[in-house]
Ligand SMILES: NC(=O)C1=CN([C@@H]2O[C@H](COP(=O)(O)OP(=O)(O)OC[C@H]3O[C@@H](n4cnc5c(N)ncnc54)[C@H](O)[C@@H]3O)[C@@H](O)[C@H]2O)C=CC1
């Protein structure tokens with residue numbers, strides 16, 4: 270009996286900024302001071318006093334009284350406060366409702382806040398009203414909050430320690446909170462563990478004293494080996510974002526609870542091989558090369574997000590064979606590239622870059638020589654995919670005559686003319702714009718012979734990929750006058766970051782616009798990408814969805830409901846599905862849904878079962894021959 274009592278786990282949870290995302294008195298202030306002339310200064314003072322109290326720099330009672338005096342609160346404000354707080358419960362607490370429902374005897378709220386609003390909020394989670402220990406408000410006859418019950422132990426410093434002592438709980442006491450008064454309980458020896466709760470606020474001095482840092486309630490349950498809402502806490506999923514991915518992406522992923530680290534620059538292969546250890550999700554743009562070696566070194570990698578269109582920088586076959594889906598943003602920067610191409614075409618037709626340079630040097634060269642309208646000119650688009658096609662539409666609207674060439678059959682938009690060969694296109698085009706992708710076979714795609722096939726005096730644009738064009742042949746073509754203007758945004762060698770030097774054979778050439786791979790670098794595009802790619806990654810992690818993955822079989826799954834989801838990735842060999850199902854049958858697991866898709870390399874099977882599985886089932890599924898990766902969701 271004694272042993273059982275000692276092993277019992279109690280969870281003592283703070284309310285403000287722990288159970289809820291916010292400090293309740295701040296919210297009360299927003300309500301009670303809404304029409305007060307000193308609203309903003311008072312609200313700020315209330316926040317400052319809260320922080321001083323939290324940091325242990327002001328006595329608790331002093332801070333409570335000072336805030337009550339500033340608040341102008343009344344009993345009539347409480348219903349709105351309770352309603353707002355109920356909507357501001359911490360995400361992971363909300364997610365683990367079932368845990369609270371199932372553990373009413375083991376869960377306590379001990380807070381220096383007030384019962385008047387805490388009890389109505391937490392009892393909706395099954396927490397017992399008599400397990401809530403907090404201060405009591407004193408009201409006057411008009412219902413104004415004028416004081417607090419000064420006999421309540423929670424109105425003084427060290428009150429939480431005394432309160433827990435009085436409860437005489439027998440077992441392991443886990444103290445969970447974000448402030449100094451929560452840590453004090455552990456320090457006084459009245460709790461066995463102190464979890465510094467960082468889901469809403471992080472206080473370094475509090476974290477320093479913690480036995481464990483808990484960015485979510487899932488983490489606490491995982492650490493205690495108890496079952497919670499998630500099979501694996503999200504804060505344990507580490508994401509590394511490179512190359513100045515837009516901060517919205519970071520914010521979104523952090524908000525979802527993942528641990529995210531970001532770097533402004535790209536990494537070379539050796540650096541990445543080191544950094545990739547322990548990383549679950551890698552995010553990058555066009556610079557960082559994810560080679561087969563990087564994939565081999567990646568011990569935990571679950572997904573790769575290309576925060577751009579091109580995925581040539583990633584060995585997607587190696588990733589596929591390792592069971593790692595790659596996601597990109599296929600349309601988020603399309604328009605930005607097209608607008609840059611249009612702008613360059615017009616600028617180059619008018620010699621703007623040279624004229625601008627001359628003006629800055631005090632040279633006035635007003636002339637129409639080599640200046641043309643784009644209207645009526647023939648635009649040859651090589652690669653009629655999303656960018657090529659969009660360029661076709663806008664260029665035609667500007668009065669250009671569009672010709673295009675693509676490896677595969679494409680619908681001609683508007684009045685565009687399809688060319689069966691590149692020669693055909695090069696023979697007619699006044700402007701040639703490359704929009705093919707950067708697949709390895711496209712290296713050295715556009716060579717000296719192609720420049721020779723062009724008419725004299727053309728404009729040439731490469732906003733696709735650097736290695737696609739023989740750069741020396743382009744230089745010759747510019748110097749010979751074959752090409753009278755060039756716009757180049759991408760280079761065979763690009764610096765890792767803005768702090769690294771850039772050099773190119775094309776520097777200093779006439780009427781040549783060089784840009785630092787900014788085709789997709791508009792705020793609009795970056796924001797779109799920062800919305801799109803994290804959504805795909807989160808969807809994959811949370812549900813197994815692979816819709817839009819560039820290398821994985823695409824499966825769109827229904828949301829997981831009252832079931833456990835088993836995600837099995839295996840080499841595409843006959844009989845694996847049968848073995849999965851035999852194993853499930855052995856464990857008496859009833860299949861409520863199953864989804865399978867294969868490609869040449871892998872099979873992707875999702876099975877939803879309606880039974881609590883044991884560790885043995887997952888071990889057996891992992892052991893099936895040809896298994897690459899297995900994970901479970903619930
Ligand atoms: N400069 C920049 O910042 C940006 C550059 N890009 C580059 O633009 C490329 C194209 O983007 P999207 O149009 O969205 O891709 P997409 O995949 O929709 O279009 C590419 C088209 O090129 C065709 N193609 C590929 N190789 C070819 C070849 N050898 N000959 C003829 N046609 C060929 C394909 O069949 C496809 O229709 C990206 O892959 C990326 O490398 C994309 C975004 C920004």
Ligand SMILES: O=C(O)CCC(=O)C(=O)O
Pocket residue numbers: 554555556576577578579580602786788789790
């Ligand atoms: O913005 C970037 O870093 C890369 C843009 C690009 O080349 C792409 O989207 O493929």
